[in-house]
Amino acid sequence: MSATSDSIERFFRSGLKLSQLRILVSLADLGQVTRVASAFHVTQPAISKQISEIESALGVQVVNRTGNSVELTVIGQVIVACGREVLRHIDLARRDVSALASGTGGHVRLGAVATIPEPLTANAVQLFLRRAPAASLSFVEGTLDRLIKLIEDGDLDIALGRNRVTSTQASLVQETLYREPFVFVTGTSHPLGAPEREPDWRDLDACRWITPLHGSPAYATLIEALNEHGVGPAAGSVESSSLALNLTLLQSGEFVSILPLSVVRQHxxxxxxxxxPLAPLEPLGEVVAYWRADVTVPAAQLFAECLKEVSGELLGD
Known part of the structure; x- marks a missing residue:
């Protein structure tokens, strides 16, 4: 079996079928022909035949068989890597054609980290649905690394986070929506929460803290600021990425924490x-939107515009 420039040209012009591409991607994911056959609800010989047809048309092996397992060759890996993108775009086209045909206007998949102010997401969603009343939207909350991975894999349209990231995707767009400070806060029933108190950094040393998760950029920024003033979290402190939990604990009067100014205002x-009355943490104040430049879903583009509009209003700009 040997590949020629003509056989490769014919294969990619007219030989490769979408069903074969889906089989190769599934082989990469599942690693066994039997599992792929089960996933496609066909027999094992039927999958093996498809693989043989690919290799015969291309003139080169795309998988190596070892017992019950298969392993992609270097050429197979290249086809699968590009094939995932092809299948992702086909799925996007299917979704949008279906939405347009049914009059729903499309679907947006949105994600955000826990420290994104609720008014930003809620107001953007409301504005989007007013402008596209037949559209739909799904929302997931997670860590920034997970959300970026979902975007890179094509499973999320837009994400909101607090930091610039290094991405494996050159097409990842990162746009700052606005900046706001993170301020030091406590509940009014906390000893430092009384209006007549004028606490300074030394008063924080004996406090129980709610901090961001260890290892996060927010945690590093907070600890650096505390260390500069000889302050550290006391025993009984809590690490949490849940905004709802943090607000409840703060209002119990036992903790000190940092929160975005827009979240604190209503409370x-x-x-x-x-x-x-302490200097806010400015480095944490950026709110960033992330999406892939090669995704041109009209509904997602409209939602990005709604985000920008709401961001300008959020802090009274």
Missing amino acids: TLRGTMRVL
């Missing part, structure tokens, strides 16, 4: 939280 107006 200070209600009299349940106090911003401590």
Whole structure:
């Protein structure tokens, strides 16, 4: 079996079928012909025949067989890597054609880290649905690394986070929506929460903290700021990425923490939280939107515009 420039040309012009591409991608994921056959609800010989047809048309092996397992050759890996993108775009086309045909207007998959202010996501969703009342939207909350991976894999349209990232995808767009400070806060029933108190950095040393998760950029920034003033979290402190939990614990009056100013505002107006008179953490104030430049879903583009519009209003700009 040997490949020629003509056989390769014919293979990619007219020989390769979508069903074969899906089989190769599944082989890469599942590693066994029997598992692929089960996933496609066909017999094992039927899958083996498809592989043989690919190799015969291309003139080169795309898999190596070892017992019950198969391993992609270097050429097979190249086809699968590009094939995933082809199948992703086909799925996007299927979804959008189906949405347009049914009049739904498309679907947007949105993700955000826990520290993104709720008014940003909620107001953007409401604005989007007003402008595209037949569209739909799904939302997931997660860590930034997980959300970026979902975008890179084509499983998420837009994500919101707090940091610039290094991505394996050259097409990943990172756009700053706005900047706001992270401020030091506590509940009004905390000893430092009384309005007559004027706490300084030394008063924080004996406090129990709610900190971001260890190893996160937010945690590193906070600890660096505390260390500069000879302060450290006391015993009984909590690490949490849950905004809902953090707000509940703060209002219990036992903890000190940092929060985005836009989140704190509504609680200070209600009299349940106090911003401590300490210098805010400016490096954490960026809100960044991420998406793939090669995704041109109209609904996702509209939602990105809604995000930008709401961002300009959020801090009264």
